[in-house]
Amino acid sequence: MTRQKPYKTMKKAIILLALGLIAGTSAQAQTIALKPQPVTTSVPSEKHISSSILLWVRTDKPRQAGMERWKGPHSKIISANKGLEEYRQIHLTETNPGLWPAVNGVETSIPANRKIDGIADVTLKNIFSIFRGKKQNKLAYADEVNLFKRTILYAALGATSRWYAVNPTNEKTGARSVVFFRIKEGVDKKDFARFINQELTPILANTGVLTELRPKVYMPWKQKQWDTPNVAHDNPKKVQFQASVMLGFANKKAMTDFFASDAVNKLAGKLAAYTSAVHAYEIAETLTYVKDGKQLDHYQN
Secondary structure, eight states: OOOOOHHHHHHHHHHHHHHHHHHHHHHHHHHHHHSOOOOOOOOOEEEOEEEEEEEEEOSSSOHHHHHHHIIIIIHHHHHTOTTEEEEEEEEEOSOOOOOSOOBTTBBOSOOGGGOOOEEEEEEESSTTHHHHTHHHHHHHHHHHTTTEEEEEEEEEOGGGBEEEOOOTTOOOOOEEEEEEEEEOTTOOHHHHHHIIIIIIHHHHHTTSOOSEEEEEEOOOOOGGGGOOTTSBOOOOGGGOOOEEEEEEESSHHHHHHHHTSHHHHTTHHHHHHHEEEEEEEEEEEEEEEEETTEEEEEEEO
């Protein structure tokens, strides 16, 4: 049996050590690159307790019939809840391929089989409001089957749900988009939350073109949070969302210009690092039924 000479053995060990250091340095660099880089903004914000209930209307009836029932009879059930600070219905446009420009490795085209029809945008007065709304929730549970085929609730608490005062002059909002984000596999959940809250949102706030900015980082989804009978709640991990941002604009042109802007294009690299999907929906109508804790006689559009 031949023996390796000592210098050859040492040379091999040095090569392996060097390769290990290079690999380690590369992995460390990748980890550092994934760390959020906090951005400062002078725009003030308020914390809220909120939820986004994603809604798909029944397909065995005309879509508009379901949307009208939601706008009418169903809205009265929800808005009677005394624990609400705000209740808005977000009616999404029927044709919604996705407003966010293409990002390499990120799904920005909205799949037709999971395209959402609307969102119940609910803000609670406080944590005890959960218990005050049980009666109305029970009525809502019973009515959902009449208009929806699937409902999915995502909740956001405190610092993970904010309203930014990007519109101090109260300029009328003429167009809106809601953007949903899905975390990329392997990304740390805390880093993802920091990216949304401390980097992405301040960047958006600093653009100076928004009339509304409401980011939410959701708690882990659980079906039991909104488990209505006779309605689907299928939400496998591969299609779940972990955050959203509501964006308001003066008009549709301002919204179109925003999504084509350098500010949005410059986000591509970070979005590719943190997300696997970015679905930007165009909103047809935003109807407010409860405002500042008071039920309105008629919704505001």
